[in-house]
Every structure is written in structure tokens, then in C-alpha cells.
Amino acid sequence: MARKTREEAEQTRQLLLDTAEKVFWEQGVAATSLTDIAAAAGLTRGAIYWHFANKLDLFNALCDRIVPALEAVDSILLDTHYNPAARLWHHVHALFNLLHTNERMRRLCAIHHIGCEQVGEMAPLLLEQLSWTQEKEALLTHVLEEAEAKGLLRAGVVPRLAAVGLNSLYGGLCHSWMIAIENDTIHRHLSAMLSPYFVGVFRDDCWLQGAAPAA
Structure with missing residues (x-):
């Protein structure tokens, strides 16, 4: 009986997360209350507080859902089968391919980039x-x-400064995609958009040696 209760509690938790993802996507985070999420899930507000301390706690739990996929992509940066430049090239292509193919990843990134004001609670x-x-x-x-x-x-080229620039490029491309989420220009032309930066940082097209997936 106890196992069934834990299973049911986990089902309720996942339902709340699924519902929060949908409502945050439709309304934005600031405009959404815990009462809105409970009502959309067909549950009481108390059910939310059983699982989450507040809206921030719920939002963080929502983001935790995509952490394993992001960690898998980041593991590419440590793959010594490829030279360091190739690892960076492969990594960014894998990251944006994940955004292209994984609807949850794309939706949560969009919520974070354009649907969440980082003020108040x-x-x-x-x-x-x-x-x-x-x-x-x-x-x-x-x-x-x-x-x-x-x-x-x-x-x-100073590695620390190049890293800031590269991370900013990733973030800028992601933001541009999220504000026009139905437009696949960035996905289709990612290599062309990245090449000028890689040409400026690395020598002799070394990033294309053995680890360059098609954009």
C-alpha cells in the first residue's frame, strides 16, 4: 500500500510539472500562479504545496527535467577522441540539434529566455x-x-575571453531561435553562422577534423 501511495504521489508530481510547463509556456511565468497550475491540472492548491515549496521550487524542478540531456551534450567537450576545437564544434551542433528535435527542451528554453522575468519571487x-x-x-x-x-x-587568442565570446554566441543564437521558434533558419544554417567565429579563433580548419555533424 505504501509503495502504491509513493507511486501515486510521483504521478501527481509529474502531472503538476507537465501542467506547469504548458501553462508557463502559454501565459509566462510571472502571470501564472500556483492556483492556475493546480486548476489546470484538476488538483487543489494544497497538492502543489505537498510537492513544491513555492513557484520557484516548481520552476527549478521543471528545469531539472532537461539536465540529463544537457549533461550528455556537455560530455562531448571531454571526448578525447577528437581535438579540442572539433569537440567545441561537435558540442554546439549537438546542443542545437537537441533543441531542434526535443520539444520539451525547446519549450523550457523558450520559457527561460522569453517567458520568465527574474524579479520578485x-x-x-x-x-x-x-x-x-x-x-x-x-x-x-x-x-x-x-x-x-x-x-x-x-x-x-586568449582562451578565457574566447570562452566568454563563444558562450555568448551560443546564448544569442538560442535566444534568436526562441523568439521565432517556428523559424528553422538557425538549425539549417548553423555551421555557416558559427564558421566566422571558429575561423577567428582556430587555425587550419582544425575544428572540422573528424567531428563535424551536418547542421
Whole structure:
């Protein structure tokens, strides 16, 4: 009986997350109350508080759903079968392919980019985003430092600064896609959009050596 109760509780939790994703997508995060989510799920407000402390807690749980997929993509950056430049090229293509093929990923990224004001009760998200950005830039810096050690960077390129630029390029392309989510221009022409940056950072087309999926 206890196992069934836990199973039912988990089913309710997943229903609330599914419903929150839908309502946040349709209304935006700031305009959506926990009461709205409970009503849309056919549950009481108390059911939400059984599983989540507040709207921020629910939103973070929603984002946690896509963490495994993002971690799998980030693992490409550590794949020593390819040179560091090729890993970066492969990584960004895999990331945007995930956005193209995974509706949940695309929807949650759109909610985060254009449907969530990081003020009021959602203000802690700004600190979380800053922490995430710093972690991602540190990982990119590590790969670029490897590239520097192998002589793959152009003269004068500073790995830490190149990492900030590359992460900003990723974020800018993602934001542009999310505000026109039905437009697949970025997906179809991703390589052409990335090439000028890679040409400016790396030598001799080294990023195309063995790890360049088609955009």
C-alpha cells in the first residue's frame, strides 16, 4: 500500500510539472500562479504545496527535467577522441540539434529566455543563471586551453575571453531561435553562422577534423 501511495504521489508530481510547463509556456511565468497550475491540472492548491515549496521550487524542478540531456551534450567537450576545437564544434551542433528535435527542451528554453522575468519571487534565478554561466564558461575555457596547448589557437587568442565570446554566441543564437521558434533558419544554417567565429579563433580548419555533424 505504501509503495502504491509513493507511486501515486510521483504521478501527481509529474502531472503538476507537465501542467506547469504548458501553462508557463502559454501565459509566462510571472502571470501564472500556483492556483492556475493546480486548476489546470484538476488538483487543489494544497497538492502543489505537498510537492513544491513555492513557484520557484516548481520552476527549478521543471528545469531539472532537461539536465540529463544537457549533461550528455556537455560530455562531448571531454571526448578525447577528437581535438579540442572539433569537440567545441561537435558540442554546439549537438546542443542545437537537441533543441531542434526535443520539444520539451525547446519549450523550457523558450520559457527561460522569453517567458520568465527574474524579479520578485523568481529573482534567485538570476544568481542561478550567473552560476551556470560561470560553470559553462569555465568548461569552455578548459577546452580552449587544451587547444592552445596543442597549438590550435590563432596568435593573440586568449582562451578565457574566447570562452566568454563563444558562450555568448551560443546564448544569442538560442535566444534568436526562441523568439521565432517556428523559424528553422538557425538549425539549417548553423555551421555557416558559427564558421566566422571558429575561423577567428582556430587555425587550419582544425575544428572540422573528424567531428563535424551536418547542421
